[in-house]
Amino acid sequence: MAHRSGRHFLQIPGPTNVPDRVLRAIDHPTMDHRGPEFAALGHEVLDGLRHVFKTAQPVVIYPASGTGAWEAALVNTLSPGDRVLMVETGHFATLWNRMATKLGVATEFIPTDWRRGADAGVVEAKLREDKAHSIRAVCVVHNETSTGVTSRIGLVRKAMDAARHPALLLVDTISSLASIDYRHDEWGVDVTVAGSQKGLMLPPGLSFNAISEKARKASAAAQLPRSYWGWEEMLASNKTGYFPYTPATNLLYGLREALRMLQEEGLDNVFARHDRHAEATRRAVRAWGLEVLCAVPEEYSSSLTGVMTPAGHDADHLRKRILEAFDMSLGTGLGKLAGKVFRIGHLGDFNDLTLAGTLAGVEMGLGLAGVPHRKGGAQAAIDYLAECARKPARKAA
Numbered sequence: 001m002a003h004r005s006g007r008h009f010l011q012i013p014g015p016t017n018v019p020d021r022v023l024r025a026i027d028h029p030t031m032d033h034r035g036p037e038f039a040a041l042g043h044e045v046l047d048g049l050r051h052v053f054k055t056a057q058p059v060v061i062y063p064a065s066g067t068g069a070w071e072a073a074l075v076n077t078l079s080p081g082d083r084v085l086m087v088e089t090g091h092f093a094t095l096w097n098r099m100a101t102k103l104g105v106a107t108e109f110i111p112t113d114w115r116r117g118a119d120a121g122v123v124e125a126k127l128r129e130d131k132a133h134s135i136r137a138v139c140v141v142h143n144e145t146s147t148g149v150t151s152r153i154g155l156v157r158k159a160m161d162a163a164r165h166p167a168l169l170l171v172d173t174i175s176s177l178a179s180i181d182y183r184h185d186e187w188g189v190d191v192t193v194a195g196s197q198k199g200l201m202l203p204p205g206l207s208f209n210a211i212s213e214k215a216r217k218a219s220a221a222a223q224l225p226r227s228y229w230g231w232e233e234m235l236a237s238n239k240t241g242y243f244p245y246t247p248a249t250n251l252l253y254g255l256r257e258a259l260r261m262l263q264e265e266g267l268d269n270v271f272a273r274h275d276r277h278a279e280a281t282r283r284a285v286r287a288w289g290l291e292v293l294c295a296v297p298e299e300y301s302s303s304l305t306g307v308m309t310p311a312g313h314d315a316d317h318l319r320k321r322i323l324e325a326f327d328m329s330l331g332t333g334l335g336k337l338a339g340k341v342f343r344i345g346h347l348g349d350f351n352d353l354t355l356a357g358t359l360a361g362v363e364m365g366l367g368l369a370g371v372p373h374r375k376g377g378a379q380a381a382i383d384y385l386a387e388c389a390r391k392p393a394r395k396a397a
């Protein structure tokens with residue numbers, strides 16, 4: 001393909017743009033992962049991650065995509081035939097459910113219309129019905145990347161407590177960690193699953209489990225076969241800053257840098273930035289006369305916005321025109337949303353002008369692709385960003 005000047009706009013909801021600082025950090029000679037210098041790197045990234053997950057408990061790092069960490073969460077805690085509640089928030093919840101079924105877990109998949117998050121009331125009712133406490137786990141995707149809907153995990157926790165049910169809580173934060181406020185310990189989450197390529201601003205290739213004491217106890221009795229994903233060997237090595245098998249050393253250099261960047265900005269500022277960009281994006285969508293896919297304002301995602309195209313207008317045609325004309329990638333509609341929805345990623349290494357450029361590209365693309373809309377969406381977003389910029393400066397990190 002011919003060279004295109006300027007930077008490609010990678011506005012899919014992950015993988016996200018990798019900041020230069022992280023790219024430079026990755027670009028160092030690979031070191032001996034059993035040598036004396038490695039332990040300092042291991043300790044720094046493992047400690048830094050705990051801060052981002054808001055946990056005092058262990059976090060493990062796999063050289064794997066997020067799907068690997070999904071599998072790790074299941075095989076470390078469950079046994080064949082175990083009952084598990086999962087919520088069909090969208091495409092990714094569907095894939096996780098499919099994986100659990102393949103592994104021999106008996107899932108009950110609570111349906112939604114893919115426009116809302118997990119209903120804590122339904123979870124509570126299902127758990128109350130289970131007088132024998134045979135349900136072993138509740139699995140929820142915190143931020144459903146296929147729809148742009150954020151489930152309220154604090155409410156799910158409350159529902160589980162109200163039902164006095166001992167099930168484990170397993171949560172996928174692949175597109176929310178380090179973008180949307182998340183509290184592993186406070187919300188009593190037993191296993192949090194995350195990945196490197198979204199809010200953590202790294203290339204794909206690392207994924208994580210944050211593990212509660214209760215999950216660790218459950219893993220001692222869990223019978224699903226596991227070897228590569230097993231927590232115990234990993235935790236034993238991690239104590240000294242090392243790994244039981246070859247880690248993705250250069251991605252760990254990048255992770256160390258990304259964690260430092262998040263620390264410098266301050267997590268609260270990071271979340272406020274994502275909230276601001278999400279609000280500006282929704283203002284643009286409304287001004288265009290289009291509809292945000294998420295139907296519940298309290299569940300709007302701050303890391304991406306799913307936008308519905310009017311009936312008869314293929315969202316993938318719009319995405320194609322935008323890529324050809326403006327060198328910008330937007331997220332496709334996944335599963336049953338194919339052709340009906342496009343997704344604007346506004347997470348990771350991202351600022352007001354990146355968003356202004358992104359929305360300008362979408363607005364020009366709507367015109368090129370002949371999608372009926374009103375002009376002025378990008379302007380509505382710019383007005384909001386300018387208004388925010390007038391307010392007091394951000395909190396000290």
Ligand SMILES: Cc1ncc(COP(=O)(O)O)c(C=O)c1O
Nearest residue numbers: 065066067092145172174175195
């Ligand atoms: C919410 C969510 N869960 C799971 C996955 C799967 O992760 P991966 O593609 O890194 O294996 C993704 C990927 O985008 C995701 O967004």
